[in-house]
Amino acid sequence: MPRVIPPVPDADDRAFWDGVADDRLLLQRCADCRVVQHPPSPMCPQCQSVDREWFEVSGRGSVYSWIQSHHPTAPDEKPRIVALIDLDEGARIVSNLDGIDLDAVEPGLPVEVFFAEVDGTKLPQFRPVNHG
C-alpha cells in the first residue's frame, strides 16, 4: 500500500510543488508586508493583501516538535519520524525527518531539506545538518 497520497496542486500551492519538482523549496509571502505564509493561502493573514509572491528559501531550519508515525492501516517496514520544522525564513512546515534515530532527536536540532521520491512522488524531507 502506498504511503504517499500524491499532491493535487491548486492555484494556491502550485508554485510550491513546481519548486519541489525542481529540487527547490519555495515559500509564499505577502508582497506588501512580507509576512511568510505556509501553507500558502490567497490572502495575507496579517494585512489582508491579496498580492502574494514566492521566494526560494535556504531549506535550513530547526526541529520544533516531532512524533514517530506508524501507518494507520498497514504494517510499516520502518516507522518514520514526522516533525514540525521551523525554517530559518520564518515558517513552520510539517515533514519527514530522516537520517537520525528517534531517541537522538531533540528540540532545536539543526536540519536541512533534501528531496526524495517516496512511492513515486517527490517530496521535501529533512535531515540533520552535517548528515554523513
Ligand code: ZN
Ligand atoms: Zn501582508
